[in-house]
Amino acid sequence: xxxxxxxxxxxxxxxxxxxxxxxxxVKRLMxxxxxxxxxxxxxxxxxxxxxxxxxxxxxxxxETVATIQHITVIPSYRGEGVALGxxxxxxxxxxxxxxxxxxxxxPFLQKCIPIIKEAECN
Numbered sequence: 016x017x018x019x020x021x022x023x024x025x026x027x028x029x030x031x032x033x034x035x036x037x038x039x040x041v042k043r044l045m046x047x048x049x050x051x052x053x054x055x056x057x058x059x060x061x062x063x064x065x066x067x068x069x070x071x072x073x074x075x076x077x078e079t080v081a082t083i084q085h086i087t088v089i090p091s092y093r094g095e096g097v098a099l100g101x102x103x104x105x106x107x108x109x110x111x112x113x114x115x116x117x118x119x120x121x122p123f124l125q126k127c128i129p130i131i132k133e134a135e136c137n
Contacts, residue, residue: 017072017104020051020059024068028059031071034087037119047073047085057084062101064092072101074111081111083120099127 020028029048032038038047051059051073062070069092073085088097102124106114116124 016063017060017101017108018063018068020061022052024061027068028061028071031061031068031087031089032073032085034089035085035119038085059085060101060105062088062097064097070097070101072098072105074105075117076111079110079112081105081114083114083116083124086120086123098123102127 018024025048028051029044032044032047038044051057056076058074058076060072060074061068062072070088071085072083075082075084083102086098086101102114105111114124
């Protein structure tokens with residue numbers, strides 16, 4: 016289940032974001048969290064499975080287009096469809112008519128987006 020980021024989840028969000036290669040540096044990680052907290056068009060969602068947060072997806076929202084800025088899953092949950100679930104639920108929120116990757120998330124999302132589109136057709 017997607018949970019919208021709030022300040023109380025800051026440490027959990029930072030821990031999840033640190034799994035992204037470009038977010039290894041603590042200073043950059045702090046700057047990223049500040050963007051999600053301060054900019055209205057930057058939205059961060061955590062994925063909660065049972066009582067544990069296991070993934071995170073960050074979106075730059077421009078009208079009805081969502082550009083995925085960050086997406087990652089705790090290593091022990093990878094390969095279980097968590098990222099696909101996050102993207103599907105993001106799509107199901109009906110806030111966005113189009114979900115696209117940025118340069119850093121493109122290699123991963125190119126695998127996921129066709130699966131979501133195929134599910135829409137069925």
